[in-house]
């Protein structure tokens with residue numbers, strides 16, 4: 717069960733009135749385009765994946781981003797991670813942010829696991845000495861010792877996850893963002909990751925997690941934020957918000 721935590725610490729993530737829109741691209745025939753231009757009809761199909769989203773996350777909070785498919789959870793996490801930019805509003809983060817957003821993202825396919833650990837560690841703000849010092853621990857946690865000198869293009873998605881998760885937790889992040897990807901790990905590794913995530917949370921790190929495993933995230937996180945069509949419709953104790961989501 718999640719324990720209740722104080723939310724009066726410093727703000728780690730500040731999200732103010734964020735909007736993000738995407739354009740749906742349809743194949744159009746020349747005739748359709750011609751008719752539309754004569755009639756002055758707009759065929760572009762832009763929609764708001766996020767629409768005026770605002771909330772703060774305080775240091776040490778554990779937050780589950782909840783919502784059905786397409787509600788905007790991953791988009792929001794990508795914006796917080798800085799791998800995508802907002803169309804409106806602002807996002808500010810404080811401290812080192814480590815994001816596990818897409819399996820294999822940030823890894824270079826032609827480099828070996830070892831080379832990617834160094835590259836990824838540097839991207840996450842670790843010095844070369846810090847990576848050297850933690851290298852053996854990183855590899856041991858990932859349990860892919862045998863493949864560490866293999867080019868990662870030959871890795872399975874579970875092996876990517878193992879290495880990426882291991883580098884991220886050893887980079888000592890203040891803010892840890894995780895999107896669904898734990899699902900590609902096998903059960904023993906998922907359990908090990910969850911135990912490590914619980915340790916990070918007990919140490920007072922800030923976590924924001926997206927998962928469709930509602931019972932797992934509700935237990936892991938104190939707070940749940942429910943998105944529906946890009947808007948926040950509930951923000952409260954995680955089990956309560958999951959209950960609301962399930963109707």
Ligand SMILES: Nc1ncnc2c1ncn2[C@@H]1O[C@H](COP(=O)(O)OP(=O)(O)OP(=O)(O)O)[C@@H](O)[C@H]1O
Pocket residue numbers: 738739765783784785786787788789790791792
């Ligand atoms: N790069 C993109 N280009 C166009 N549309 C996008 C892009 N990324 C996301 N979308 C759209 O934005 C909406 C929100 O997507 P997002 O991936 O954030 O939802 P989600 O809540 O994470 O969904 P899921 O539970 O299915 O993973 C969806 O309609 C999706 O199709």
